Amino acid sequence: MGVNKKCPRCGSTKTQLSTERSKHGFLWLLLFGVFFICWWLIKACVALMVLIYWDWWFALIQKSRGKGYVWVSKRIIENRSKVYYCHNCSHNFRA
Numbered sequence: 001m002g003v004n005k006k007c008p009r010c011g012s013t014k015t016q017l018s019t020e021r022s023k024h025g026f027l028w029l030l031l032f033g034v035f036f037i038c039w040w041l042i043k044a045c046v047a048l049m050v051l052i053y054w055d056w057w058f059a060l061i062q063k064s065r066g067k068g069y070v071w072v073s074k075r076i077i078e079n080r081s082k083v084y085y086c087h088n089c090s091h092n093f094r095a
Contacts (some may be wrong), residue, residue: 007093009088016086047073 003016029036051073062069084093 005084005089005093007084007089009091009093010086010087010089015084015085018083018085043076047076049075050060 005017007015021053051071055071055073059069059071082094085091086093088093
């Protein structure tokens with residue numbers, strides 16, 4: 001993204017985008033690992049359907065127009081939240 005977000009605390013545009021990923025331990029893996037794998041497989045199937053029925057067609061349409069396309073199926077699989085960091089006041093905020 002070319003436009004920087006404004007910090008809600010100080011109003012500065014000197015912000016940096018980073019991604020946040022949750023981390024779990026071994027006990028979480030033992031208790032919820034099977035459910036997590038099932039959930040990830042469901043998300044992968046939905047992303048594959050979106051890729052087949054939506055993304056390819058819109059990518060071809062946008063390419064014929066000479067524009068780029070942001071893949072929706074990639075956002076379904078990654079599921080990362082965007083966190084911004086302000087360099088002036090050191091405030092972290094989500095947008």
